Amino acid sequence: MCGWAAIIAKFGELSNAAVLLDEFDKRLKHRGPDGTGRRVGPGFAVVHRRLAIVDIKHGQQPMENEDGQVGLVFNGEIYNFAELRRELERNGRRLQTRCDTEVLLAMFVEYGARAFERLDGMFTVFAWDFRKKSEGEFHVARDHLGIKPVYAFEDSRQIIFSSELRAILAVPGIDRGLSPDGVLSYLIFRYVQAPITILRCVTRVEAGTRWHIQHGCITRWRFWDIPQLDVARAVAEDEAAEILYLLLEESVRAQQMGDAASGLLLSGGMDSSGIACLCNSLEVHCRTFNVGFPETNEFEHSSFVARMFGQSHECFVTTVDEIAGLFPKIVDALDEPVADPAAFPLYVLCAHMKRYVTVVLSGEGSDEMFGGYPQYRHVLNADPADQEARFEAFLRHSWYFPESQSFVKGPASRSRLLRNSSYFAERNLLDGMLAFDLKTWLPENLLMKADKIMMSHSLEGRFPFLSRRLVEFAMSLPASLKIKHDIEKRVLRRAFAKRIPASILSRPKMGFSVPLPQLLLRLRDRFMDLLSASRKTDLEEILDFKHIDAVADDHFSERQDNTLRLWTVLVLMQWYDCQFGLQNTTA
16 A cells, blocks of 8 residues: 656657656655655656555565556556465566565556456556557556546646655645545545546546546546446345355455554444454454544444454544544544544544554445445435435435535536436446436545555555455345345345344444534634635635525524535635635634
8 A cells, every 4th residue: 555646748858757756756756755756757757655564574666567668557456466466476477576466557557448358357458568669658557446546637748647646735836726526526425536536627536437548638538437236146035145145255364464563343243243253253453443423433343243253353443622622633544535424433443553553444435336325225225216206315315415516606517517417328227327426426425535544643544345356246236135125235144144143234324423513613703613614715706695694594593504514615625725725714
């Protein structure tokens, strides 16, 4: 797990490469405190920060082939690298290290951009190839589900890529203007849906996509997408449950790669308990961790599961006051505004976990594959006849705010922001909701939050449910194996029915519960100060502050509960303050 940034000159050589690489290196250091490397080549330059986990002695990047014509940097892990290594060796290639970087480079040398289609893991890659033409060609790729992020900036002179937005903001003279579409996307979803970002001049490479750059021109290709099947796999529930268990076991085993200490985020719910169960059966001992508030936590359940599977468990308590004190620092760590309240206790937990581990397993992805969220059941039970009504009901029950157009001025296009609705419309109702969330909520909220918060503490997050093979299997199953008779994640429950106590499998989903009303009240003065200062910035050109004033007045006067909407605005204003500065804000 690392971070990288790259510059490609559109015409001729780069004039300011060394200065920019120094700045990128500094801004990405938290992603890779164990080492740095750079390469300045014909018309391009790249810097890499390394968090050493796999083959610590030999995994330095950038890495190039023998004659230096092909090279790459990447962020992430290739979980099927051992399988790919054996294939390469059968083809006559001799590899010198135990690291997945060398395997990825050899795959790229052997197969070119088609190599990305063969990878099962989490990654963003920047690769260069000068074998055919002196001006070279470049490739950027993001993994199938977007577990790792990569941003892009282009102007008349150069194209820049980076693992984080903050590095691109270091480019001298960059247009820092906000994107009206990006702001509206954020206000509707509480995160910004790719490919747009909160800034009008920066985009995000979408999940399962690679970019090809040659002669300063970009071509985009999708090498993987959410599977869409005309007919679901015909399989009995017991058989599907056993296949699922074996795929998840394979994924957990593969994700033990590396030489660094590992841990597990253990809430005591079904997903994390399933991973704990598999770690135990694979004789993998890892520390387990949980965080909660005095008034709301799952410590009893997580401690019970840890004892059952013989794992060392740590529970950490945070408070509203602690989160309020860390609020600016946590928003800054997010890099781009994400209003998921769970990011804030996760930040506190990461500070504790870093004392013990470098790698952290987590259960993200299960709900989006097997129907674990309550909104799925709500929409299925209501089942409005009209397709548009179904989608609107799904958005409302997902705690999105389609009416957020009232928070903005100007010509922002809501229809453009719903470009991913085709994933919903082209499938049966349940699979449509799951596909939409796998394409949007999962990569740009859950995984974005996990990446930025964990990497701010130099921790690597791994997600066993997001194995490509497991995702493809899950999306091939009939809806009845996911939700039936109001029982969600049926096939997953069956997979662990004889391995985990019924009290865990039947426990209602709690999630990362945060006392948000109390937290917003505690931050009320900061909210009002930021609201006042924001009127003197670019935010004033986009946000309708009179409407926001009215919504805030209704909330703080206790006439209407607008907690989540105001929290979303607060995070946006605090992010702007962190990046560009506001005056008269409270400490």
